[in-house]
Amino acid sequence: MLSIHVSKSRTKMNDTLLNVENLNIFFKSDKNPEPIHAVRDLSFSLKQGEMLGVVGESGSGKSITNLALMGILGDSAIIKAQECTFNNKNLLNLSEKEWQKVRGGEISMIFQDPMTALNPFLTVEFQLVETILAHIDCSKKEARERAIDLLSQVGITSPADRLKAYPFELSGGMAQRVMIAMAISTSPKLLIADEPTTALDVTIQKQILMLIKSLQIKNNMSVILVTHDLGVVSEFSERVQVMYAGEIVETAETKKLITYPHHPYTYGLLSSRPGAIETKPKSELPSIPGIVPAFHHRPAGCQFNPRCTNAQNDCLNQTIIIENGLRCLHPMAEK
Amino acid sequence: MKIFFSELYFELKKNRGAMIGVVVIIISVFIALFAPLIAPHNPTEIFADALRLPPVFVQGGRAGYFFGTDDIGRDLLSRLIYGSRISLAVGFSVVIIALISGTFLGVIAGFYGGFTDRIIMRLTDLIMSLPSILFAIVIVAVLGPGITNAIIAVSVVAVPNFIRIIRAQVMVEKNRQYVFAAKLFGASSFRIMFIEILPNCMAPLIVQASLGFSDGILNVAALGFLGLGAQAPMSEWGTMLSDARSFIESSPWMVTLPGICILVTVLSFNLLGDGLRDALDPRLKKQN
Amino acid sequence: MKFFLKKFLDLIPTLLGISLICFFMIRLIPGDPVLNLVGERGVDPVRYLEMKKSLGLDLPIIQQFWYFLKNALHGNLGTSIVSNNSVWSEFIERFPATFELGMVGLILATLIGIPMGIYAAIKRNSFFDYFLMSVSLIGYSMPIFWWGLILILVFSVKLGLTPVSGRIDLVFDIPVFSGLYLIDTLQTSVLRAEGLTPFWSALKHLILPATALGTIPLAVIARMTRSSMLEVLGEDYIRTAKAKGMSKTRIVYIHALRNALVPIVTTLALLFGSIITGAILTETIFSWPGIGKWIVQSITSRDYPVIQGGVLIISFIIIMTNIFVDVIYYFLNPKMRN
Numbered sequence: 038m039l040s041i042h043v044s045k046s047r048t049k050m051n052d053t054l055l056n057v058e059n060l061n062i063f064f065k066s067d068k069n070p071e072p073i074h075a076v077r078d079l080s081f082s083l084k085q086g087e088m089l090g091v092v093g094e095s096g097s098g099k100s101i102t103n104l105a106l107m108g109i110l111g112d113s114a115i116i117k118a119q120e121c122t123f124n125n126k127n128l129l130n131l132s133e134k135e136w137q138k139v140r141g142g143e144i145s146m147i148f149q150d151p152m153t154a155l156n157p158f159l160t161v162e163f164q165l166v167e168t169i170l171a172h173i174d175c176s177k178k179e180a181r182e183r184a185i186d187l188l189s190q191v192g193i194t195s196p197a198d199r200l201k202a203y204p205f206e207l208s209g210g211m212a213q214r215v216m217i218a219m220a221i222s223t224s225p226k227l228l229i230a231d232e233p234t235t236a237l238d239v240t241i242q243k244q245i246l247m248l249i250k251s252l253q254i255k256n257n258m259s260v261i262l263v264t265h266d267l268g269v270v271s272e273f274s275e276r277v278q279v280m281y282a283g284e285i286v287e288t289a290e291t292k293k294l295i296t297y298p299h300h301p302y303t304y305g306l307l308s309s310r311p312g313a314i315e316t317k318p319k320s321e322l323p324s325i326p327g328i329v330p331a332f333h334h335r336p337a338g339c340q341f342n343p344r345c346t347n348a349q350n351d352c353l354n355q356t357i358i359i360e361n362g363l364r365c366l367h368p369m370a371e372k
Numbered sequence: 373m374k375i376f377f378s379e380l381y382f383e384l385k386k387n388r389g390a391m392i393g394v395v396v397i398i399i400s401v402f403i404a405l406f407a408p409l410i411a412p413h414n415p416t417e418i419f420a421d422a423l424r425l426p427p428v429f430v431q432g433g434r435a436g437y438f439f440g441t442d443d444i445g446r447d448l449l450s451r452l453i454y455g456s457r458i459s460l461a462v463g464f465s466v467v468i469i470a471l472i473s474g475t476f477l478g479v480i481a482g483f484y485g486g487f488t489d490r491i492i493m494r495l496t497d498l499i500m501s502l503p504s505i506l507f508a509i510v511i512v513a514v515l516g517p518g519i520t521n522a523i524i525a526v527s528v529v530a531v532p533n534f535i536r537i538i539r540a541q542v543m544v545e546k547n548r549q550y551v552f553a554a555k556l557f558g559a560s561s562f563r564i565m566f567i568e569i570l571p572n573c574m575a576p577l578i579v580q581a582s583l584g585f586s587d588g589i590l591n592v593a594a595l596g597f598l599g600l601g602a603q604a605p606m607s608e609w610g611t612m613l614s615d616a617r618s619f620i621e622s623s624p625w626m627v628t629l630p631g632i633c634i635l636v637t638v639l640s641f642n643l644l645g646d647g648l649r650d651a652l653d654p655r656l657k658k659q660n
Numbered sequence: 661m662k663f664f665l666k667k668f669l670d671l672i673p674t675l676l677g678i679s680l681i682c683f684f685m686i687r688l689i690p691g692d693p694v695l696n697l698v699g700e701r702g703v704d705p706v707r708y709l710e711m712k713k714s715l716g717l718d719l720p721i722i723q724q725f726w727y728f729l730k731n732a733l734h735g736n737l738g739t740s741i742v743s744n745n746s747v748w749s750e751f752i753e754r755f756p757a758t759f760e761l762g763m764v765g766l767i768l769a770t771l772i773g774i775p776m777g778i779y780a781a782i783k784r785n786s787f788f789d790y791f792l793m794s795v796s797l798i799g800y801s802m803p804i805f806w807w808g809l810i811l812i813l814v815f816s817v818k819l820g821l822t823p824v825s826g827r828i829d830l831v832f833d834i835p836v837f838s839g840l841y842l843i844d845t846l847q848t849s850v851l852r853a854e855g856l857t858p859f860w861s862a863l864k865h866l867i868l869p870a871t872a873l874g875t876i877p878l879a880v881i882a883r884m885t886r887s888s889m890l891e892v893l894g895e896d897y898i899r900t901a902k903a904k905g906m907s908k909t910r911i912v913y914i915h916a917l918r919n920a921l922v923p924i925v926t927t928l929a930l931l932f933g934s935i936i937t938g939a940i941l942t943e944t945i946f947s948w949p950g951i952g953k954w955i956v957q958s959i960t961s962r963d964y965p966v967i968q969g970g971v972l973i974i975s976f977i978i979i980m981t982n983i984f985v986d987v988i989y990y991f992l993n994p995k996m997r998n
Contacts (some may be wrong), residue, residue: 074722141903141906145904148896148899153897156900157897157919167906167914172905205994216900476874486971495677497674502975503933511955513964514685516690596958597805598941612807613809617945621811627809630805631809635798635802646797
């Protein structure tokens with residue numbers, strides 16, 4: 038049915054697709070002479086075909102990391118890393134031309150609010166076809182056919198009619214499906230989904246996540262699923278990393294992390310979900326007191342110490358390093 | 373209210389353009405107030421031996437006439453200094469007239485809505501559908517030329533801006549809790565409109581007042597230039613420009629100087645208005 | 661369709677209001693309306709009564725207004741006191757001059773202002789950005805009548821590059837085709853007889869007044885384009901376009917500019933009014949034989965029928981332009997079409 042052949046190097050499941058070592062992101066600002074240190078010593082890797090869940094409250098640096106991986110963080114950002122390789126390419130010294138090939142071609146991204154992420158002045162067809170034409174060598178007609186095929190792949194009925202629609206004529210769930218179709222239109226190796234369901238109705242959320250999951254498996258695509266909801270991650274991703282104030286605080290296989298959260302923050306996130314841990318009936322749902330510290334008011338020592346139930350004196354002044362996927366001196370005891 | 377102004381001043385101080393505007397405005401107000409003390413000559417005094425003298429710093433200039441003299445031998449510097457009196461007074465009157473009537477009509481339109489609102493808005497549409505100068509010309513044509521009539525005409529033209537801004541703000545404010553609270557306590561409509569709601573509409577009003585000042589000065593000067601505003605021998609800048617036109621080849625300073633005075637005054641009020649808008653509009657503040 | 665019908669119906673009260681203003685204008689002027697209309701030359705009593713009757717001044721006021729409207733709709737706007745020509749024919753004679761001046765001024769302003777605004781937005785906070793914003797604020801505060809005089813002073817008096825007044829050198833006799841000299845001078849008969857000289861002459865006459873007239877619109881357009889562009893460039897869908905690997909040029913021109921143009925078009929409509937205001941002043945300075953100069957002259961000579969008719973036509977044109985802009989807006993913005 039589809040006449041275009043996209044070269045898909047079938048990498049094995051165990052091959053590392055993305056490897057990030059000690060990524061640091063700073064922001065220059067007019068007000069402070071010192072650049073703001075937004076993301077600190079972030080290291081993680083991602084295998085081909087794997088889904089990694091990234092969890093954290095807003096302000097934890099997860100979206101900034103994603104934008105840095107796409108190279109669209111803007112001029113005020115300074116990005117430093119020991120290593121940042123994607124598909125054997127060093128992302129740190131790509132030219133703008135090379136970046137344009139990677140963005141949308143090899144790494145795609147979908148965003149939180151599909152209604153604002155699609156250009157309201159251009160039709161679905163225009164936005165889809167332009168993406169395909171930018172990355173795949175084919176005619177306009179072939180691109181259009183591919184667009185129709187993609188729309189039916191993401192579960193949109195009568196896709197040919199929908200092509201003519203403007204984004205504001207679509208419902209939120211429909212628009213997110215279009216975004217997904219656009220993101221996978223170039224058969225990327227990596228899909229970054231930045232809170233893809235936060236702006237949607239609860240009933241639609243699961244459908245969208247299932248869709249992403251099925252596309253991941255079908256296309257052997259890697260996915261970074263960013264969310265602030267541990268429950269979402271626990272159902273869909275193979276591995277989870279929990280971020281707090283610009284650092285990874287805990288990372289493990291999903292099942293292990295959900296069953297035995299070690300970091301007090303992870304524990305707090307889990308227990309603030311209804312039904313996640315055993316509580317007395319009708320008791321108040323636990324919550325983590327306080328908020329994520331602002332970028333320029335970071336505490337000394339462990340970043341979580343002002344809100345932590347386990348905090349002791351040694352948490353207050355020394356920099357805590359991540360060991361065996363855990364950045365904590367006084368982890369929760371295993372039950 | 374006091375906090376509002378001190379915060380406003382704090383925001384404004386960060387804006388270099390606005391501060392330049394404020395300084396220039398203060399200087400012109402000073403010049404206008406003390407014109408008789410500063411001006412070297414009487415602005416209408418004719419020196420028959422000094423016709424169309426160039427400024428002192430140009431060849432042929434004569435000491436005592438710093439910016440030279442005009443076609444009938446009046447000292448240009450003195451006329452410009454007295455001109456600032458007229459321009460500032462004109463701007464001030466236009467803003468006061470337009471502000472008071474515009475606020476009154478805008479508050480009523482926004483508060484009552486319905487028929488009252490429709491009538492008032494139709495009127496503003498009507499005035500706004502004509503270019504301001506043309507409408508002012510029509511009014512002056514009916515009332516006859518002269519500085520007072522020019523001020524009236526320009527004020528009428530300026531009113532719709534105030535009405536629209538206030539109306540929009542009142543329509544938002546009237547649905548707020550404090551208005552319901554005031555109603556529950558049995559406050560009269562008048563009290564709710566002008567004591568409860570109006571102070572909360574200050575921000576856009578202040579910006580518009582500043583911009584209205586510059587529009588007013590510019591429009592009255594334009595009418596003066598067309599011979600419909602201030603009449604000779606009044607030393608109004610627009611009228612002076614109009615008189616100087618015939619001497620553009622021989623005495624360019626007569627054309628240049630009054631225009632620069634208008635430009636600088638109008639510019640300083642625009643700078644202030646822009647600065648005020650940036651300081652008061654939180655959405656714009658975030659963007660910059 | 662419903663949209664246009666509604667727009668059109670909205671017009672009626674405004675048009676009625678303006679007619680009412682023009683109608684009462686003459687009646688509000690102190691003194692006898694007939695005497696106002698015939699001017700200061702005076703009139704014998706028989707002629708006075710005749711005029712009063714022919715003007716319908718002996719009828720009740722409502723009926724008078726009705727006749728005024730009816731005549732206006734038939735293009736009968738009265739007769740100039742000064743020239744004895746009908747106001748309509750005087751208007752038609754002068755309109756092309758103003759149209760040519762205004763259009764060239766507005767085109768200059770758009771062609772220069774939009775690219776400058778875009779560039780300033782892309783290079784935000786650069787030296788060019790600050791420079792452009794300062795210059796445009798000065799342009800915005802400029803008394804246009806002074807600016808015109810300064811242009812004359814520099815380009816005509818000092819440099820001798822351009823003529824001071826008029827539309828074309830008087831030696832040329834150009835047959836009227838469109839009334840726009842830039843077009844009429846390119847007619848084959850003219851080209852055969854005189855070559856391109858008349859065209860250059862027309863252009864030389866036009867360039868200064870058009871520059872003077874276009875300055876304020878230029879400043880407004882540049883500022884508006886910049887802020888509109890900055891707003892759009894901060895939108896989520898621009899981030900999407902970047903994430904799709906679109907080039908910077910494509911993002912600016914395909915994804916941002918179109919959306920940013922919508923408020924700019926609205927601004928252009930508002931500028932049309934300021935073009936007319938500007939024309940009144942510019943034409944006076946450059947002795948440009950258009951409707952602006954016509955109106956100003958008619959005020960000095962107390963030619964009330966001309967003021968009345970002129971204001972009525974001009975406001976009609978402006979209202980029509982606003983409708984036209986609404987139509988463009990409608991086609992630019994897909995949301996409006998649904």
